[in-house]
Amino acid sequence: MQLHFNELAQSQKRLDADQAHLIWVPSSAIVVHEVQAPKAPKRKWPELLPWMLEEKLLQAPQDSHFIIASKQGEQLTVLVTAKSQIREWQQSISSAGASNYSLLPDFLALPWHSGLISIARQEEQILVRYGELQGFAAPAELAWLMLRKLDADSVSPRGLAVCLPETDLLVDLQARVEVRHGEPDWQQAAVLPSANLLQGEFSLQQSAGMARxxxxxxxxxxxxxxxxxxxxxxxxxxxxxxxxxxxxxxxxxxxxxxxxxxxxxxxxxxxxxxxxxxxxxxRASLEQVGMRVLQDIDSVLSACNCSLQGLQWTAEGLELSLPLSAAERVEDWQFAAYTKQSIARADDGLTVMLRPEYD
CATH class of the missing domain: 1.20.5 (Single alpha-helices involved in coiled-coils or other helix-helix interfaces)
Structure with a gap:
């Protein structure tokens, strides 16, 4: 669940202790700094940053809470707020019943367009976002001065993406509007986890409900x-x-x-x-002429109940020796690719000469 801290404070709304919540807190209590990354090992950066930014802080370094939100090349984006302010926010949120939550600056809820500056109003504060993690919140008069300073530091004034009526803008700013949005949607705004203020000494201990x-x-x-x-x-x-x-x-x-x-x-x-x-x-072998003749001979011999007494291949053809009992049927015999040339009788049997048709 996502909501603005002011909504929680004004409505006395109760929050589910086992549900994760994202609370947008007033950016007027947070300052964004851009610093050169220290040469020391990364684990030493949290100890060095307070003293690197000491001259820019409004309170003692030991009373300030530092979050390294991003690193681009050798440049660090650091969010700074007072520890007492975080404790105050935590006390209010805990009183509402929440035990699992994140705190993010509310200017990060504005849509970010590369090359444009996003502007919105949150009650009496003007929210300005001019980078992925860069922005501020201030009363209107101060916000317009800071915006003009931002323009002066740029090569040329950037276009505007507004989440408020254009009549709330200064006249010279109205001509720079390129994108128009509705009011900030605290429920659906994109979240950058690296900007969560509850890191380091303010990291939340996991509740029993969360553990279960x-x-x-x-x-x-x-x-x-x-x-x-x-x-x-x-x-x-x-x-x-x-x-x-x-x-x-x-x-x-x-x-x-x-x-x-x-x-x-x-x-x-x-x-x-x-x-x-x-x-x-x-099968191909059985289709040969010689095999077909033998099959025909077997068929006719079976039909007359005769037996083949002899078979001889000669230069003239195929000579069959048959018993005399085959004499009555031999005239009707037909053989594949052969013709009967002669039938010779003898006392002991018949001799039938078959000659190939292609000769």
């Missing part, structure tokens, strides 16, 4: 991961069973289609391709 919430979240996360692994394990087992069942089905179907062959499911495709290739070669 995190523990519950962590427990749910561990449980969901465990259930995910269990589900994956069960699915893997089911998939393995389906693969084994498919392999058994493949073997059963193969043995049914090709009895007498032995095969493993791993090389079923290779075996089938080899088997089918052999069958095609056998």
């Amino acid at each position: 919430a995190w523990l519950a979240t962590a427990a749910l996360l561990v449980l969901s991961i465990g259930l995910g692994f269990l589900s994956l394990h069960l699915e893997n087992r089911q998939l393995a069973a389906e693969v084994e069942q498919l392999a058994d089905s493949n073997r059963s179907e193969f043995y049914r289609q090709f009895p007498g062959l032995s095969i493993q499911s791993g090389n079923i495709r290779q075996t089938l391709e080899s088997f089918i290739s052999d069958r095609f070669r056998q």
